[in-house]
Amino acid sequence: MRGLLWVVGAFAAAVALSLALQGDGYVLVTLPPWRVEVSLVFAIAVLLALFWAAYIGIRLAAHTLALPAHVRAFWQRRRAAAARKAFLTALQSQLEGRYARVEKFAGESWEKGENPALSCLIAARAAQRRHDFKRRDEWLDRAQAGDPEWRNARLSLQAELLIEERRYEDAKRVIRQLHAGGLRHLSSQQLLLRCEQALGNWEEVIRLAQLLAKRNAMTPEALAGVLSGAHVAQLARLVKDPARLAQYWRALSAAQRANVRVASAAARAFIEQGDGTMARRVIENALEAGWDEELVLLYGNCAGADTMARIERCEAWLQAQARDPALLLVLGELCSERELWGKAQSYLEASQAARPSRSAHIALARLFEKIGRVEDANREYRASAAEAPIDHSQKHVSLVRGMFLS
Numbered sequence: 001m002r003g004l005l006w007v008v009g010a011f012a013a014a015v016a017l018s019l020a021l022q023g024d025g026y027v028l029v030t031l032p033p034w035r036v037e038v039s040l041v042f043a044i045a046v047l048l049a050l051f052w053a054a055y056i057g058i059r060l061a062a063h064t065l066a067l068p069a070h071v072r073a074f075w076q077r078r079r080a081a082a083a084r085k086a087f088l089t090a091l092q093s094q095l096e097g098r099y100a101r102v103e104k105f106a107g108e109s110w111e112k113g114e115n116p117a118l119s120c121l122i123a124a125r126a127a128q129r130r131h132d133f134k135r136r137d138e139w140l141d142r143a144q145a146g147d148p149e150w151r152n153a154r155l156s157l158q159a160e161l162l163i164e165e166r167r168y169e170d171a172k173r174v175i176r177q178l179h180a181g182g183l184r185h186l187s188s189q190q191l192l193l194r195c196e197q198a199l200g201n202w203e204e205v206i207r208l209a210q211l212l213a214k215r216n217a218m219t220p221e222a223l224a225g226v227l228s229g230a231h232v233a234q235l236a237r238l239v240k241d242p243a244r245l246a247q248y249w250r251a252l253s254a255a256q257r258a259n260v261r262v263a264s265a266a267a268r269a270f271i272e273q274g275d276g277t278m279a280r281r282v283i284e285n286a287l288e289a290g291w292d293e294e295l296v297l298l299y300g301n302c303a304g305a306d307t308m309a310r311i312e313r314c315e316a317w318l319q320a321q322a323r324d325p326a327l328l329l330v331l332g333e334l335c336s337e338r339e340l341w342g343k344a345q346s347y348l349e350a351s352q353a354a355r356p357s358r359s360a361h362i363a364l365a366r367l368f369e370k371i372g373r374v375e376d377a378n379r380e381y382r383a384s385a386a387e388a389p390i391d392h393s394q395k396h397v398s399l400v401r402g403m404f405l406s
Contacts, residue, residue, distance in 0.1 A: 083112030102126035117150035128161045168195045186217045202230040232265040239269045258289035267298045276304030293326040300330035325355035336367050358387040
């Protein structure tokens with residue numbers, strides 16, 4: 001609509017001007033001693049020409065005066081484009097794993113002021129990948145001196161890089177700085193968990209793992225793995241403290257006590273303390289929850305526990321695990337301990353039939369040795385040497401041969 005009005009107005013002005021110029025008007029210009037008389041049409045044409053010449057001259061002069069500013073703006077645009085290109089090249093190189101190139105272009109981006117804090121952090125990670133820890137720290141210092149809004153990102157990255165360098169105490173100090181600012185993101189809690197695991201602070205590991213699980217930051221499988229690892233380490237640490245070991249074991253949940261790794265660690269700890277009865281209870285409860293050969297083999301090492309009771313329990317398990325070689329081996333060893341020679345031999349031979357093993361050969365050799373069957377004992381010792389892995393040292397083989405009877 002506005003365009004139409006402009007067109008109508010232009011036509012109206014043209015009509016009015018043509019009507020005005022149809023007369024015999026003239027223009028008289030006097031400047032003593034000169035006098036100039038020209039037609040009105042010519043005067044208007046001259047005025048218009050002078051107006052356009054003045055306009056063009058003024059524009060040209062203004063453009064000339066503004067030329068330095070235009071040149072400056074042009075170079076600034078080129079510099080910004082180059083800085084942006086360097087920054088994007090650094091990001092691309094980071095994804096490609098070209099870390100020397102990353103540091104080069106991130107440094108160029110930082111020098112030209114393109115995302116300076118982020119450029120420093122990218123360069124710091126690249127220097128870490130090249131194991132140039134001095135350069136890494138220099139880039140982190142530059143990031144620290146830059147935009148304060150990047151403080152949390154810098155501290156998070158610094159903690160992660162220190163953990164990769166296995167400087168766990170230093171990483172913990174950085175994470176504490178991060179938490180002192182009120183930030184307790186899941187990522188920082190996960191970094192702290194890695195530090196505590198590496199430092200062996202198992203009580204803190206358990207606390208952090210449970211906290212992360214409540215915030216849905218760990219899967220149930222991952223949580224179970226972390227907790228079982230922490231409990232195993234704690235149980236091994238308490239071997240020389242019977243009271244605390246028993247207390248710690250009682251404090252575990254039923255699910256944790258049924259865990260194979262945890263139960264095995266507890267059983268070993270009680271066996272090392274000489275508490276075979278407690279080890280036997282631990283193993284029996286765990287095996288009721290789920291069958292495991294490692295626990296079965298430990299069951300035979302519960303010295304001090306009632307041997308006949310263990311034989312009866314194993315024979316009860318045998319009804320469901322009739323061909324289990326580990327269970328048959330343990331039964332043979334327990335029967336041999338009680339001098340039930342016939343049953344011991346049958347169980348050991350059954351274990352050997354189910355799965356030949358060096359342990360079964362040695363157990364049979366010792367059994368034959370006890371009952372005076374020297375040739376049979378020597379045969380089993382030789383068979384045990386043959387069952388040994390081919391990469392065993394000669395010293396190991398000679399030890400087995402030294403067990404032969406003359």
